[in-house]
Amino acid sequence: MTGMTYRFLVATIVSAALLLSVATAFQPLQPQQTPKRLASVSVQSLVAPTDEKKATIAASWPATGIPNHKILTxxxxxxxxxxxxxxxxxxxxxxxxxxxxxxxxxxxxxxxxxxxxxxxxxxxxxxxxxxxxxxxxxxxxxxxxxxxxxxxxxxxxxxxxxxxxxxxxxxxxxxxxxxxxxxxxxxxxxxxxxxxxxxxxxxxxxxxxxxxxxxxxxxxxxxxxxxxxxxxASNGHAMRLPSAYHETVARYKSLIKEQYHLYQAAPPMENLAAQMDLKLSRLQKILRLAQPPLSLDGPTSSFASAGKSGIADASTTMLGDILVMGTSEDPEALLEWSMLRGALEHALVTQLSPHERDVVRLRSGLDDGVTRTFRQVSVDCYEGKLSPVQIQVTWVRALKKLRSPEALSKYGWMSYFELCDVDPESVSL
CATH class of the missing domain: 1.20.120.1810 (Four Helix Bundle (Hemerythrin (Met), subunit A))
Known part of the structure; x- marks a missing residue:
């Protein structure tokens, strides 16, 4: 046998083996040849999701206990x-x-x-x-x-x-x-x-x-x-509001952001109502109803805040503390007291600095009803880092601001002391 004949015979055998392997690979699987692992997989699991994250989410959803009924015709x-x-x-x-x-x-x-x-x-x-x-x-x-x-x-x-x-x-x-x-x-x-x-x-x-x-x-x-x-739930409402109200509020906030971004100023309410095709009274009513309810554990005034010390936050008068429990002898006086206290808190926030506000609160006992000396204010609020003389100077400066004609006519906060039968001069110098 020559070398050429030997090489031709080997090539023929290799070609036949390759053709046999290819034919075996493309032969369809018989039912008895189906692997058990493949037979146990459902058709839905073989469909690859378009998003891998969504597939993970679907697998991690909690069971809802909803029966799997067929769709009605x-x-x-x-x-x-x-x-x-x-x-x-x-x-x-x-x-x-x-x-x-x-x-x-x-x-x-x-x-x-x-x-x-x-x-x-x-x-x-x-x-x-x-x-x-x-x-x-x-x-x-x-x-x-x-x-x-x-x-x-x-x-x-x-x-x-x-x-x-x-x-x-x-x-x-x-x-x-x-x-x-x-x-x-x-x-x-x-x-x-x-x-x-x-x-x-x-x-x-x-x-x-x-x-x-x-x-x-x-x-x-x-x-x-x-x-x-x-x-x-997101707006903190205990009462259910119509979905149109939520959509109106969302659109109102979006328009305010757009107008403020363009003109660097808040647009008038009349212009916003005209852009939303609503009457001004209707828009104001929806915004009022969409406000979150007040908490009984919240402060009586939105302006009630302490300075850097934060002492007033722990003892601020809460809304639940001034509500009428059962029968009250004079509910009008209670309401007037609450309004005057709100005016006082507003004056403290707008007229005084945080340092002056802390001194006035502790010196006058606005939060707990206990007045303090200048030395006690220095120890309680500033751990003795400020001398009593410095506290006294701050106190005098704060009273001058609150007793100015502008503050008295605008807030009328001194009436709060008169209603509570407290002489303002008794806590002064």
Missing amino acids: KAQEQKLGKAIQRARKLRQWLEQHPTQAKIPLDDASIVYALSSSVTSHESSSYHNYTQAQIDTILEKGHQAKQKLMMYNLRLVSKIAKKWAYMTHYKNGDYISNANDGSLTRPSIQEAIQEGIEGLARAVDRYDPTKNWRFSTYATYWITDSIRNCYAS
């Missing part, structure tokens, strides 16, 4: 909607006519029924219904409502998770905190509960004659309820 939704609508109209008719339906109606009742949401054909046939027929219609409507809500709970969960994802990652929180929530952000379970309330409203308002899919109609009501839930 359009014909099934319309059938359930008709049963709900029929039961609702019958219930409205029964509320308008408190008599039993099997008793013949008089002419006035028939005219009143014709003017209601019930059609004339339905109102004329209701008086022939027996109590058993009425109960059957109402029960079918109740069951249809429960079924329509049960089969759309996954829609509520989907929208609630979307809102939780946006709010938690917008604020830099981990998604594991979504189940816990906070004072300013509801948990995922609370958002789902609010969404279920919106779903119930959608079921009551759904009109099958419009030929809409129920999920399309219910998405608006579910989103509206969840949006209100997050808006109320």
Whole structure:
């Protein structure tokens, strides 16, 4: 065998081996040859998510306990909607006519029924219904409502998770905190509960004659309820405000930022109301209602603040301390005392420096009712670093500012001492 013949034979064997390996690699797998590991993987898990972060989020969501029902067809939704609508109209008719339906109606009742949401054909046939027929219609409507809500709970969960994802990652929180929530952000379970309330409203308002899919109609009501839930929590409102109010406030703040960025000044309220197509009184009312409620643990005045020492913060008069408990002999005097104290706090903040404000508070006993000598003020507020003479000089300078004609006429804070039966001269030099 020559060398050329030997090389040709080796090349033929290698080519045959390569063709055999390629044919084996492209041969389809038989059912009995499917690996167990591949057979146990679901189809959904084989679909790669577009965003790796979203895949991690979906895996870390807390269990909501929502059953995994199949999606209703359009014909099934319309059938359930008709049963709900029929039961609702019958219930409205029964509320308008408190008599039993099997008793013949008089002419006035028939005219009143014709003017209601019930059609004339339905109102004329209701008086022939027996109590058993009425109960059957109402029960079918109740069951249809429960079924329509049960089969759309996954829609509520989907929208609630979307809102939780946006709010938690917008604020830099981990998604594991979504189940816990906070004072300013509801948990995922609370958002789902609010969404279920919106779903119930959608079921009551759904009109099958419009030929809409129920999920399309219910998405608006579910989103509206969840949006209100997050808006109320973020604004610190214990009372629920309409979503339009939150949108108006957000737009108002956005316009103020734009105008201030352009003109370096806050625009007039009239101009903002005109840009928002609202009356000035309407805008002022919305802004007033959107203010967060006052806390009983908060100070009586927004101007109540101490200086560098911070002593006044610990003993500032709280709103809960001056509220009328039970019966009060003179609530007007209590209100006047609160207003004068607010004027005094305003004068202290606007007229005095932080150092002078601390000296006046401790020397006069405005926070705890205990007056102090100059030496005690130096020890309590400045740890003895200032001499009593320096405290006295500061005290005199502060009183001159507060007793100036401008301060007395503008704030009238000296009336606070008169109301409390305290002689201002007794705490002076």
